[in-house]
Amino acid sequence: MMKKIIYISIILPFVFSCNSNEKISKDIFEEVNKSMEVKKLSEVEILDEAMAWGEEISSEAQNQLISALQKAIEEKGISEAVEYCNIEAIPMVQELSTKHKVTIKRASFAYRNPTDKPSEDEAAILDAYAYNAENDIKNEPNIQKLENGEILLYTKAIQIPNSFCLNCHGKEGIDISEETLGKIDRLYPDDKAKGHKIGDLRGMWSIKIPKSEVIKRL
Numbered sequence: 001m002m003k004k005i006i007y008i009s010i011i012l013p014f015v016f017s018c019n020s021n022e023k024i025s026k027d028i029f030e031e032v033n034k035s036m037e038v039k040k041l042s043e044v045e046i047l048d049e050a051m052a053w054g055e056e057i058s059s060e061a062q063n064q065l066i067s068a069l070q071k072a073i074e075e076k077g078i079s080e081a082v083e084y085c086n087i088e089a090i091p092m093v094q095e096l097s098t099k100h101k102v103t104i105k106r107a108s109f110a111y112r113n114p115t116d117k118p119s120e121d122e123a124a125i126l127d128a129y130a131y132n133a134e135n136d137i138k139n140e141p142n143i144q145k146l147e148n149g150e151i152l153l154y155t156k157a158i159q160i161p162n163s164f165c166l167n168c169h170g171k172e173g174i175d176i177s178e179e180t181l182g183k184i185d186r187l188y189p190d191d192k193a194k195g196h197k198i199g200d201l202r203g204m205w206s207i208k209i210p211k212s213e214v215i216k217r218l
């Protein structure tokens, strides 16, 4: 009888500990698995959210610029509106940057304002957009990770949608009046943004979104 009790008391802790070890390792395994799943999911979620937010911001900026431009043309005429753009376009975009805690700009190889000259990262994307435009491939918005993924760069191609833009970006003497040309040449002596036709790639929106700001929205 005594022997049996001893036998059991030696065996039991073993059985127990084995079982509980197994349980713990299973729990840990599940936990690790779960956290990996969460991480994987949120990476996709973060990129999706950055894409959606980039869309929103670029539309907001585009609408603001176009309505301000149209208002300026109605009130002052096209050549005066050039001056208005010269003074207002960049501050307007900067104000939106501050509001959203992102960095918004427009980038173009054929820039009018030298501030819009593309960075190295932007140039690579613009190259791809230009290739697509030349080969009739539709340009889609893009998200690229910069600085180890801490910054997400949203880009969206800007095309010349209609003849309205040609008043200031079209051909000299045909689309651009002499008066407007005079204003452009005076304000932008190194202007590269003339000679376009409808459908041309004009540049792109470039929005640097901190990953931390995207996470706040999720």
Ligand code: HEC
Binding pocket: 066, 069, 078, 079, 081, 082, 083, 085, 086, 087, 089, 090, 106, 107, 108, 110, 111, 112, 113, 114, 116, 158, 159, 160, 161, 164, 165, 166, 167, 168, 169, 193, 202, 203, 204
């Ligand atoms: C009244 C003249 C005028 C019209 C019309 C106009 N733009 Fe511009 N555009 C400008 C000026 C001036 C600048 C430079 C603004 C600055 O100094 O920041 C500019 C800059 C730009 C830029 C930034 C890149 C660069 O070249 O510096 C883009 C992109 C652009 N325009 C696209 C368009 C599109 C698309 C349209 C039509 C929807 C349009 N513009 C209509 C005058 C005009």
